[in-house]
Amino acid sequence: MRIELLPRRNISPVARILAPLAALAVSFLIGGLILAAMGRSPVGAFDVYVVQSLSDAWALQQLALKATPLVIIAVGLSFCFRANLWNIGAEGQYVVGALCGGWVALVTHGSDAGVWVLPAMLLAGIVGGALWALIAAGLKVAFGVSEILTSLMLVYVAEYWLDYLVRGPWRDPKGFNFPQTVTFDPSATLPMLGGDLTLHAGVAIAVVVVVAAAFILRFSLFGYRLRVTGEAPRAARFAGFSPAATALAVFAISGGLAGLAGVIEVSGSIGQLKPSISPGYGFTAIIVAFLGRLDPIGILVASLAMALTILGGEAAQIALRVPFDFTRAFQGILLIAILVADSLVTYRLRISAGRRAVA
Amino acid sequence: MTIFEAILLTIVTASTPLLLAALGELVVERAGVLNLGVEGMMVMGAACGFAGAVTFDSTIAGILCGILAGMVLALVFAIAVLGLAVNQVAAGLALTILGLGLSGLIGQPFVGAQRDVIAHLSLPVLTDLPVVGRLFFGQDAFVYISLAATIAVAWFLMRNRAGLSLRAIGENQGSAHALGLPVIKTRLIAILFGGAMAGLAGVYLSLVYTRFWSPGMTAGRGWIAVALVVFAGWRPGVLLIGAYLFGAATVLQLHAQAAGFGLPSQALAALPYLATIVALVLLSLRRKGATAAPGSLGQPFAPDR
Numbered sequence: 203m204r205i206e207l208l209p210r211r212n213i214s215p216v217a218r219i220l221a222p223l224a225a226l227a228v229s230f231l232i233g234g235l236i237l238a239a240m241g242r243s244p245v246g247a248f249d250v251y252v253v254q255s256l257s258d259a260w261a262l263q264q265l266a267l268k269a270t271p272l273v274i275i276a277v278g279l280s281f282c283f284r285a286n287l288w289n290i291g292a293e294g295q296y297v298v299g300a301l302c303g304g305w306v307a308l309v310t311h312g313s314d315a316g317v318w319v320l321p322a323m324l325l326a327g328i329v330g331g332a333l334w335a336l337i338a339a340g341l342k343v344a345f346g347v348s349e350i351l352t353s354l355m356l357v358y359v360a361e362y363w364l365d366y367l368v369r370g371p372w373r374d375p376k377g378f379n380f381p382q383t384v385t386f387d388p389s390a391t392l393p394m395l396g397g398d399l400t401l402h403a404g405v406a407i408a409v410v411v412v413v414a415a416a417f418i419l420r421f422s423l424f425g426y427r428l429r430v431t432g433e434a435p436r437a438a439r440f441a442g443f444s445p446a447a448t449a450l451a452v453f454a455i456s457g458g459l460a461g462l463a464g465v466i467e468v469s470g471s472i473g474q475l476k477p478s479i480s481p482g483y484g485f486t487a488i489i490v491a492f493l494g495r496l497d498p499i500g501i502l503v504a505s506l507a508m509a510l511t512i513l514g515g516e517a518a519q520i521a522l523r524v525p526f527d528f529t530r531a532f533q534g535i536l537l538i539a540i541l542v543a544d545s546l547v548t549y550r551l552r553i554s555a556g557r558r559a560v561a
Numbered sequence: 562m563t564i565f566e567a568i569l570l571t572i573v574t575a576s577t578p579l580l581l582a583a584l585g586e587l588v589v590e591r592a593g594v595l596n597l598g599v600e601g602m603m604v605m606g607a608a609c610g611f612a613g614a615v616t617f618d619s620t621i622a623g624i625l626c627g628i629l630a631g632m633v634l635a636l637v638f639a640i641a642v643l644g645l646a647v648n649q650v651a652a653g654l655a656l657t658i659l660g661l662g663l664s665g666l667i668g669q670p671f672v673g674a675q676r677d678v679i680a681h682l683s684l685p686v687l688t689d690l691p692v693v694g695r696l697f698f699g700q701d702a703f704v705y706i707s708l709a710a711t712i713a714v715a716w717f718l719m720r721n722r723a724g725l726s727l728r729a730i731g732e733n734q735g736s737a738h739a740l741g742l743p744v745i746k747t748r749l750i751a752i753l754f755g756g757a758m759a760g761l762a763g764v765y766l767s768l769v770y771t772r773f774w775s776p777g778m779t780a781g782r783g784w785i786a787v788a789l790v791v792f793a794g795w796r797p798g799v800l801l802i803g804a805y806l807f808g809a810a811t812v813l814q815l816h817a818q819a820a821g822f823g824l825p826s827q828a829l830a831a832l833p834y835l836a837t838i839v840a841l842v843l844l845s846l847r848r849k850g851a852t853a854a855p856g857s858l859g860q861p862f863a864p865d866r
Binding site: 207236240288290341345346347348350351352354355356358359362363365366369370485488489492525526527528529530531532533534535537538541542544545546549551 | 597601637641644645646647648650651652654655656657658659660661662663664665666669776780781784787788791825827828830831834835837838841842845846
């Protein structure tokens with residue numbers, strides 16, 4: 203038996219849109235089988251994961267809040283992935299962003315700094331995340347060190363750094379020895395969007411990020427440069443696009459956005475620093491970026507789907523005693539399914555009997 | 562046993578899983594495939610190995626379960642990247658995420674269980690020699706297997722016809738295919754071997770290193786194994802040295818924590834990861850641009866195009 207991949211001549215746009223949906227459906231099927239193997243009712247789990255998570259206004263707002271860090275990080279990663287550069291350490295950049303923003307909140311704690319605190323925090327988070335990412339990009343540009351490995355190693359370093367600070371110098375002295383900082387002042391907390399909404403301003407920032415990124419990627423020279431660099435590196439060099447400058451730029455963008463997501467999460471949803479400020483947003487965002495086909499609008503939709511798995515996973519932990527690891531396994535299956543679906547859109551699979559004659 | 566001997570023994574224990582996993586990845590990369598799922602296959606090996614050993618009350622059964630788990634995950638990867646030309650970096654990441662999640666589910670009923678110490682080699686006279694006795698003649702079977710595997714892999718790659726064709730496929734898949742070498746088949750076998758070795762490395766972690774299971778217990782060792790392959794310049798001999806240096810750094814960092822050098826424990830815990838980065842940088846400085854990486858590494862292969 204041999205298997206051949208034949209490139210499809212014309213790829214229908216419908217297939218392009220349906221592929222991620224098919225991947226989702228297949229993943230739900232496999233996830234259901236795993237749940238059944240664990241002795242849980244897949245139908246009941248579906249109810250907890252999907253139906254209840256989408257059932258009322260409160261749940262939908264929770265969904266938007268969970269999707270916020272994902273969409274911001276994933277949009278940044280799409281810049282990297284488009285240029286065929288692999289920033290795997292968004293989780294670390296997220297943590298460092300939260301640290302830098304949190305630092306501003308802590309030093310201004312109890313002061314009258316007022317309206318400038320929040321913008322300063324967001325800026326500190328962006329700069330911190332960008333600098334953390336630039337370590338990996340700088341090492342790649344200067345020494346040719348694999349950005350995959352360095353950006354990932356820096357995740358562990360960032361997590362230990364956060365752990366040290368919240369257990370040591372930054373710990374709230376009145377916090378009953380819990381490893382956490384003081385609760386941020388109202389001036390260091392993201393405002394609510396108003397009305398009856400339980401959404402903080404980070405959700406609006408996420409929408410701005412999506413629109414801005416969509417504009418840059420579609421209409422700017424920079425966006426065009428990324429496409430060329432990713433798809434035809436040689437052509438990009440002939441055109442005079444510096445690969446080093448591109449690498450630094452996309453890492454700064456993705457790191458900065460991951461850092462921004464970190465500040466938004468701690469100043470909006472959590473309100474303080476503690477060791478567990480992320481259920482793996484930085485890694486989940488990689489899946490979101492692929493599910494959204496590296497397109498900002500697609501990523502917006504994908505982040506909502508992925509937020510559903512996180513939210514549902516948390517609910518299932520309580521209601522069904524399904525460990526959160528199920529969500530992670532599901533996300534892994536989903537990523538493989540997306541990649542396979544994409545491949546099947548690009549290629550036609552021909553399986554035939556017999557061996558290939560050697561020419 | 563002196564403290565010095567004890568430290569040397571723990572260095573061997575800390576190095577062995579790195580060596581096992583990295584050896585597997587070295588063969589995979591020499592065949593031209595970049596599998597970044599080592600961490601996922603390793604953690605699956607740890608969970609399934611421990612679950613198997615407890616369930617069947619047999620270390621051998623545990624080892625087999627762990628190896629099998631690594632291979633099953635590797636097969637998923639192989640189908641995606643060989644059969645469907647999926648991007649190797651992305652597929653490897655997916656494998657890691659999947660492995661971390663699934664291992665948590667499989668290991669959950671076994672949290673809190675503990676296994677006995679695995680028998681160490683014991684030879685009359687030889688093992689009782691001072692200093693070198695325990696070090697050379699008193700290790701567990703895995704250590705000897707990992708050393709034998711290093712020699713076997715080195716021999717296979719450099720002195721064996723099949724190994725030569727594997728390297729040719731990794732170096733230039735187009736030419737190798739034109740010569741009639743079985744690109745896909747060779748890569749499939751290499752990927753499965755890599756999965757088995759990563760699974761075995763995971764088994765070592767849960768059955769020997771800690772003797773219990775905890776979620777995410779590989780703690781980035783799979784990634785460090787990938788880095789070690791780069792560090793070693795894709796050569797098994799250097800890989801052996803690298804793994805032992807790295808194991809030594811890990812153990813000394815633990816002793817430094819216990820001694821309390823006034824440094825926060827988190828700073829010391831972060832050291833292995835920082836050391837990996839520094840090692841990669843130093844290495845590239847020495848090599849000055851020209852990498853020893855297999856020519857076709859990471860490129861998908863689709864014949865007849």
